[in-house]
Amino acid sequence: MSGTLHIDWTRCDGRGLCTELLPKLLARDDWGYPVPRSSSANRSDVPIGPDSAEAAKEAVQLCPKLALSIAVRRPSSGR
């Protein structure tokens, strides 16, 4: 799967469960909110590598505030 993890800041409570599930993708800011480890990433849209796909799905399911979602990128059809 190739996709992006979206963080809805209006819902997040900053307790950091997702940063524990996705340590390769997310760190915590000074207030505990998840931020991308990748400096090139948009702060609320984090590219998901193949090795983090399952953990990203788990984070979406376990987020207590329903603040996470995944947008899946589909390969272009070449048309």
Ligand code: SF4
């Ligand atoms: S698990 Fe959800 S509520 Fe908790 S820090 Fe992550 S995005 Fe925010």
